[in-house]
Amino acid sequence: MSDHQQKPQSHHSPPATSGHINVFWDDGMLDHYTGEGVFDSGINPGFLEVLKKHLENSDRDQNMLSILKRGPISPFLSWLSSSAATVTEILSFHTQGQPPFLLQLKP
Numbered sequence: 001m002s003d004h005q006q007k008p009q010s011h012h013s014p015p016a017t018s019g020h021i022n023v024f025w026d027d028g029m030l031d032h033y034t035g036e037g038v039f040d041s042g043i044n045p046g047f048l049e050v051l052k053k054h055l056e057n058s059d060r061d062q063n064m065l066s067i068l069k070r071g072p073i074s075p076f077l078s079w080l081s082s083s084a085a086t087v088t089e090i091l092s093f094h095t096q097g098q099p100p101f102l103l104q105l106k107p
Contacts, residue, residue: 019043019076020076020077020078021076026082028084029084030058030062096099
């Protein structure tokens with residue numbers, strides 16, 4: 001494609017300005033309960049004192065959010081509000097066995 005041709009935009013969000021990335025965020029995303037367990041094998045061997053937090057737990061999510069907002073790439077991000085995914089949207093990405101767990105909030 002030549003320098004004068006542009007690819008057509010196919011997304012529904014407003015295009016990010018040159019050099020920027022659109023970030024869709026809602027603070028409710030921090031309320032998603034990912035559970036505890038043994039996530040490398042999926043099997044609790046029965047002798048662990050403390051089960052691990054899921055890799056995508058709220059502490060990690062808060063740190064990632066902080067890095068995005070205050071870290072070195074923050075000037076290149078445009079923040080847009082978002083809302084929780086619908087069940088239909090979740091099913092478009094996850095298998096049907098996952099949504100009941102995905103819809104849980106932190107206890």
